[in-house]
Amino acid sequence: MHIDSKCELLGKVQGFLLLLLFCFQFAHASDTIQVCKNCKYTTITSAIGAAKNGDFVMVSNGEYSEGKILIGKQLTLWGENFPVIEGNGQSDVFFVDADSVVVSGFEIRNTGISYIYDLAGIKINGHSHCRIENNRLYNTFFGIYLKHANECIVKNNEIIGQATSEASSGNAIHLWYSKNAEISGNSCKGHRDGIYFEFVEHSHITGNLSEGNLRYGLHFMFSNDDRYVNNTFRNNGAGVAVMFSRVIIMQDNLFEKNWGPSSYGLLLKDILDGEITGNRFNENTIGIFADGSNRIKITGNEFRQNGWALKILGSCMDNTISGNNFISNTFDLITNTSTNYNRYEGNFWSEYTGYDLNKDGIGDIPYKPVKLFSMIVSNLPVSIILLRSSFVDLINFAEKITPSLTPPSLADPSPLMKMILK
Amino acid sequence: MRTFYPASMFKILKYSLFDLTRSRWTYGYFLFYLIFTFGLLYFSNDVSKAIISMMNIILILNPLIATLFGALYFYGSKEFAELLLALPLKRSSIFMGKYLGLSLSLSLSYLLGTGIPFLFYEIQATGQAWNFLLLTVAGLFLTFIFTGLSFLVSIRFENTIKGFGISIFIWLFFAIIYDGIFLLTLLIFEQYPLDKYALIMTLFNPIDLSRVLIMLKLDISALMGYTGAVFNKFLGTGLGMIVAFGSLVIWIVVPVFVFIRFAKKKDF
Numbered sequence: 121m122h123i124d125s126k127c128e129l130l131g132k133v134q135g136f137l138l139l140l141l142f143c144f145q146f147a148h149a150s151d152t153i154q155v156c157k158n159c160k161y162t163t164i165t166s167a168i169g170a171a172k173n174g175d176f177v178m179v180s181n182g183e184y185s186e187g188k189i190l191i192g193k194q195l196t197l198w199g200e201n202f203p204v205i206e207g208n209g210q211s212d213v214f215f216v217d218a219d220s221v222v223v224s225g226f227e228i229r230n231t232g233i234s235y236i237y238d239l240a241g242i243k244i245n246g247h248s249h250c251r252i253e254n255n256r257l258y259n260t261f262f263g264i265y266l267k268h269a270n271e272c273i274v275k276n277n278e279i280i281g282q283a284t285s286e287a288s289s290g291n292a293i294h295l296w297y298s299k300n301a302e303i304s305g306n307s308c309k310g311h312r313d314g315i316y317f318e319f320v321e322h323s324h325i326t327g328n329l330s331e332g333n334l335r336y337g338l339h340f341m342f343s344n345d346d347r348y349v350n351n352t353f354r355n356n357g358a359g360v361a362v363m364f365s366r367v368i369i370m371q372d373n374l375f376e377k378n379w380g381p382s383s384y385g386l387l388l389k390d391i392l393d394g395e396i397t398g399n400r401f402n403e404n405t406i407g408i409f410a411d412g413s414n415r416i417k418i419t420g421n422e423f424r425q426n427g428w429a430l431k432i433l434g435s436c437m438d439n440t441i442s443g444n445n446f447i448s449n450t451f452d453l454i455t456n457t458s459t460n461y462n463r464y465e466g467n468f469w470s471e472y473t474g475y476d477l478n479k480d481g482i483g484d485i486p487y488k489p490v491k492l493f494s495m496i497v498s499n500l501p502v503s504i505i506l507l508r509s510s511f512v513d514l515i516n517f518a519e520k521i522t523p524s525l526t527p528p529s530l531a532d533p534s535p536l537m538k539m540i541l542k
Numbered sequence: 543m544r545t546f547y548p549a550s551m552f553k554i555l556k557y558s559l560f561d562l563t564r565s566r567w568t569y570g571y572f573l574f575y576l577i578f579t580f581g582l583l584y585f586s587n588d589v590s591k592a593i594i595s596m597m598n599i600i601l602i603l604n605p606l607i608a609t610l611f612g613a614l615y616f617y618g619s620k621e622f623a624e625l626l627l628a629l630p631l632k633r634s635s636i637f638m639g640k641y642l643g644l645s646l647s648l649s650l651s652y653l654l655g656t657g658i659p660f661l662f663y664e665i666q667a668t669g670q671a672w673n674f675l676l677l678t679v680a681g682l683f684l685t686f687i688f689t690g691l692s693f694l695v696s697i698r699f700e701n702t703i704k705g706f707g708i709s710i711f712i713w714l715f716f717a718i719i720y721d722g723i724f725l726l727t728l729l730i731f732e733q734y735p736l737d738k739y740a741l742i743m744t745l746f747n748p749i750d751l752s753r754v755l756i757m758l759k760l761d762i763s764a765l766m767g768y769t770g771a772v773f774n775k776f777l778g779t780g781l782g783m784i785v786a787f788g789s790l791v792i793w794i795v796v797p798v799f800v801f802i803r804f805a806k807k808k809d810f
Contacts, residue, residue, distance in 0.1 A: 379766040405767040425590065427764030448590045450764035470591055496725075501768050502736045503728050505744055507757055508594070510602055511721035 156180035164189050164197070164205075171195055173218075179203045179226070192217045199225030202256060207231040207241070213260070216244040224253040231260040233288055240265035240294070241279070244272060252277060262290035263311065270299040274306060281310040283334050291316040292333070295323070303328060308337075314356065317343040326350055336361040336387075337378075340368060348373060353385070359404065361387040362394065372398040379405050385426070388413040395419075398542075401426055407449070410436045419443045420540070428454050428494070437461040445539050446470060446489075450507065453489035453530075454498050460530040464489070468536040476537045487535035490526045492519035550631050554639025555646070562615070562647040571607060571648065575655025583659055589668045590760075593677060596656065597756050600681045601749055602717055605688040608648055609713040610706075612692030615644050617702045624810055637693075637805040641798060645689045649682050656681070673759050680752035683790045687748045688713065690797035697804050716749045724750075737772040745785070748793045755786045 153167045153175055154160075161167040165186050167177045173194045181201040188211040191197065195218070202225060207213045209232030214223055221244075228241040241260035244250050248270040256278045257263045263279035266272055274293055283289030292308035293315045295301055301323040307330075308314035314330030317323070318341040325348035330337035337353035338360040340346065347369035353359035359375040361384075362368050368391065375385030385404035388394065390412040399421045401407035407426040408418065412435040422445040423429035429449040432439070434457030441462065446452050447470045466482075474483035493512045497504050506512050519526060562568050579596065586592045619640070626636050656678065665674050692709040699705040724743050728736055744750045757765065776782045 377763075379763060381767055383767070403763045405763050425763060427761070427767050447588065448594065450761045470588065496729075500728060500732055502740050502773070503725060504765060504768050505740045505754065505773075506721055506725055506728075506750075507761060507764070508597065508753060509721045509750065510598070511718050511725065513598065514718065 150174045150176065152176040152178055154178050154180065155184075157182055168193065168195065188212050188215055190215050190217060191221050191223075194218045194220045196222040197224070197226070198222075199227075199255075201225075202227040204229060207239075207260070209233075212237075212240050212243045212265075214242040216242065216247060216250055219247045220249040221247070222251040222253070223255065224251070225255065227256040227258070228260060229258050231262070233261050235288075238262050238265060238290060238294070240290070243267070244269040248272065251275070256280075257292075260290075262294050263292040263308070264294070266293075266295045266298050266301065268297045269295075269301070271301070272298065273302045274304075275302070276305040277307075279306065279308050279311070283311050286312050286334050289334060291339075292330075295320045298323070302326070307331070308333065313337075313339040314353070315339070317341065317346065319343060321345050323347075324349070328352075329354075330359075331355055333357065339363075340365045343368075347371065352376070353378065355379075358383050358387050359385040361389065362391050363387075363389040364391065365394075366392045368394045370394065370396045370399060373400075375399065375401045375404055375407070377403050379403075381405075384409040384431075388416065391416070396421060400424070401429065406431050408432075410439070412436065414438050416440075417442075420542075421445070423447065423449055423452075425449060427451065430489075431455070432462060433457070434459070439463070440465075442466045443540060444468070447539070451491060451494040451497075454494045455490060455527060455530065456498070458527045460527050464530070464532040466534050466536060467532055468539050469532065470539075472535045472537075474535065481537050483535040483537055486531040486533045488520065488523070488526060488531045490530055491516050492525055495525060551635035551639045551642075554626070554631075554636055555643045558619070558640050558643025559647055561619075562643060567611060567614075568647055568651050571611075572651035572655045575652060576658060579656045579659035580662075583663045589663070589665065589670045590673070593670060593673050594760065597677055597753070597760075600656075600677065601684070601753055604652065604681050604684040605713050605717060605749060608645075608685045608688035609692045609709045611648060612644060612689045613696050613702075613706050613709045616640075616693055616696035617705065627810055633806050634802050637697075637802055638798075641689065641693055641801070644693075645686045648685045648689065652681055652685060653678065673756075676759055677756055680755050680790075683794070684748060684752055687790070687793045687797070690794060690801060694797050694801040694804070697801060697808060716747050720747050721750065741772070741776055745789045748790060751786050751789055751793070755783065755790075758782055758786075 153171055155164055155167045163186050164179055164184055168191060171177060171193055176196045176198060179199045181203050183204045183206060185206040185208055191214060204227045205213050207230045209230050213228045213231055223242055231239040231241055240262035241257040242252055243265040246268040250272045252264055253275045258280050259282050264274055279292040289312040291313040292311040293303060295317050297319045299321050303315060304326040306328045309331050311333050312335050314333045314337045315325060316339045320343040323346045328351045331354045333356045335357045337356040340362045342364050344366040349371045352374045354376040356378055359378045378385050384406045385401045386408045388410040392414055394416040396418045397420045401423045403425045405427045407423045407429040409431045411433045414437045416439045418441045420443050424447045426449045428451045429446050430453045432455050439462040441464045444467045446467060452469060452471060469487050472483055472487045474485040476483055493516050582592045582595055660674055665671050691712055695709045696705045744754055
């Protein structure tokens with residue numbers, strides 16, 4: 121028995137030593153492999169071929185043109201002073217085929233356009249825990265492309281495309297069937313969609329700039345439980361489109377100057393349980409356009425100088441619009457139905473002309489945001505030329521006194537007298 | 543004996559301007575705009591909103607005052623005009639001088655009345671300076687146009703009541719009735735392409751023209767929502783501004799030209 125216990129102790133010590141040795145070896149194994157013109161490795165591909173899992177590959181400044189660079193090991197690829205990786209318009213540039221890969225500090229150019237393959241600057245296919253950071257991607261078809269990739273981080277990249285038509289262009293950041301992604305601090309310009317989410321769940325989009333994209337600044341399809349905060353969407357075909365998705369949180373974003381015949385700051389199409397708070401909508405043709413969207417809370421936003429602050433179709437129910445500022449919009453609200461299933465309360469409307477006798481800051485008469493003329497314009501768009509004409513003011517006034525065409529139940533019963541200051 | 547044309551015109555302009563600066567009307571007009579604009583800026587807290595309210599007032603009031611005051615002044619100073627006619631002066635310089643005298647005095651009241659409050663509230667610091675400037679220019683155009691129209695009516699009709707009535711009708715027509723008919727025709731002919739029609743209709747009403755001019759700046763987000771190609775080309779580019787300004791100039795020149803022609807031929 122005594123010997124037995126001694127053996128056991130010895131065994132334990134042995135095991136510990138083995139573990140220590142293993143750890144040491146593992147730590148020691150992380151080598152740094154330098155790639156430059158005069159180094160042992162002059163191409164990134166050869167460096168990757170020589171590397172082990174966990175190695176660093178440092179790439180010095182210079183131009184590299186190697187076609188498709190396959191990263192099949194768990195590596196950290198580090199560019200020094202933005203080495204240029206030229207795609208020569210033929211294939212993907214970086215193709216990540218391993219978990220926990222880091223790609224940082226590269227300038228990636230010219231993937232070329234393909235109608236068969238989704239060519240991308242950096243593509244991750246079926247692997248998780250990757251980081252794509254501080255890269256510049258110019259004239260890529262798709263910029264960063266994540267497919268079945270979970271827990272990945274895409275951060276501080278600059279992605280500038282030269283898209284000319286929707287059919288022949290890709291998205292700057294494209295996610296497909298991914299979970300728990302973090303997209304932050306990127307700037308996406310000149311693509312079809314700035315950021316595209318399809319079947320993406322529990323992901324965060326923070327502090328990005330999406331500007332001058334042909335279709336949408338940010339596009340959700342069938343993606344649930346995501347949130348986007350503090351982003352700027354400017355001058356896109358439409359700012360953000362949220363379609364067929366549930367529980368999307370939209371907070372503190374800026375939607376600006378999304379102008380055009382079918383242009384919106386935010387497009388909601390068949391979505392449920394969203395939350396839209398603290399956003400600013402400035403100078404969009406339509407601030408928020410909602411179709412078939414239910415149980416959404418639109419609170420604490422500011423709508424300033426939009427053509428139409430809100431366009432909420434009859435297919436929307438149980439939405440709450442409260443505590444928003446509506447300032448100097450051409451029209452505050454337009455709808456296509458005479459019945460109203462949404463709640464409007466406690467907003468500030470700069471067009472409101474009521475009074476507040478008991479001085480509680482809430483207007484004593486309800487505000488009706490739908491004007492007769494905005495209904496005329498939605499039926500007969502050319503009549504917009506008569507906007508702000510005295511005759512139009514006259515018929516709006518007549519309609520206000522005796523409503524007959526505007527939805528009678530659509531009103532804010534407690535309009536605020538003063539703007540909500542934050 | 544013939545006097546040098548512009549010199550005598552400027553002399554008459556000067557006299558009528560001095561004459562008008564002594565008039566209570568001029569001060570009333572000035573004070574109204576001063577108080578109204580100050581009030582608006584004080585109560586609205588938001589300059590862009592104040593500019594929209596100003597626009598509504600200016601589009602109605604400037605033509606109305608120009609129309610009323612034009613007829614009033616023309617009929618009121620008729621005897622003085624007849625006296626001037628006895629002198630060796632060109633008719634065109636007499637009437638041109640009177641027209642410019644009145645237009646300028648009204649413009650001055652309007653400019654000072656709206657300009658002082660906006661400068662006081664530091665319009666240049668709010669980023670709305672261009673919108674305000676455009677509004678001011680549109681107001682000036684309307685003053686000149688409607689003074690011309692009411693002079694034209696007044697010289698055409700000897701009867702004061704008739705002259706006044708027709709002048710006011712012209713104002714009412716352009717300010718309200720025209721747009722009513724315009725909207726009605728748009729609704730009736732809904733099925734047809736109406737882009738060009740709508741633009742042409744706009745050119746034929748100086749108040750609509752001024753309104754569109756301001757709208758191009760203030761409501762561009764809404765206007766860009768319209769899909770018509772002709773419309774978009776007109777509204778979305780500098781073309782709209784140029785055409786609108788050009789038409790406004792024509793709206794000044796043509797009535798004044800006809801007025802001077804009448805004045806030359808008329809047997810006083």
